[in-house]
């Protein structure tokens with residue numbers, strides 16, 4: 149089973165073109181929450197770990213996980229509020245997120261709330277702002293340390309500068325977690341934020357030399373760069389009519405982890421088996437899945453039946 153850890157929230161879309169941001173459209177969100185639902189929609193049985201409020205929105209977020217087929221026994225319930233993320237767009241159509249979530253339930257998770265040990269998770273995925281803000285970040289780091297001997301660790305920094313504006317904090321955290329992650333998925337935009345002076349190749353290759361087995365740098369419509377111990381690959385993107393890009397990266401990560409599971413690659417050492425055809429299957433599938441998410445509003449991740457078979 150894949151354990152996905154981090155924030156669950158509501159994305160509140162506001163139509164920038166109106167004078168007043170009225171008529172919000174609410175969509176489920178939170179990068180790890182999206183990854184968990186994406187995995188379930190792709191036929192996996194993932195488990196979610198994160199703080200979900202006992203307020204009305206939290207009830208809905210929890211119910212939705214169960215409806216989608218995500219295991220919820222590890223969820224930590226708390227009376228703190230649900231985070232709201234205001235989603236607006238730049239003139240170029242890029243989403244800009246503003247988070248209303250200080251002291252919210254997704255952040256108020258401590259070591260005492262961690263999943264019970266000995267659940268034998270094949271993979272553990274963490275990322276996004278809950279891997280950086282306290283107290284949840286420390287709790288998740290303890291969890292990674294505990295699970296690392298037996299689980300493949302996956303990581304996506306999913307940098308959100310409006311939560312923590314200090315790029316040095318994101319940079320240090322990203323490198324620290326990359327050092328313990330077996331599978332790293334990161335966008336080129338995130339790398340440019342934390343390492344504006346370094347080449348993508350050098351950063352990714354550095355992580356492979358440090359011990360990661362698979363590094364994927366996504367480049368939106370321009371495709372992805374992939375690095376393993378056996379090679380380096382470039383993939384073209386898929387051009388689609390974009391509704392918004394919210395959840396595209398989360399879709400990529402869900403598809404990648406599903407693909408690894410289908411290939412029977414669930415352990416750290418097994419990543420060394422990844423050959424050219426594995427990488428092509430994994431990344432083409434993930435690109436197709438995330439392109440489909442871009443055609444829909446909000447993080448509405450695809451189902452297995454909507455995609456070509458893996």
Ligand SMILES: OC[C@H]1O[C@](O)(CO)[C@@H](O)[C@@H]1O
Pocket residue numbers: 155157158159176177178179180182233245276277306308394395396397398447
């Ligand atoms: O988790 C932080 C934000 O990132 C997203 O997952 C998109 O990748 C949004 O749904 C959420 O507001």
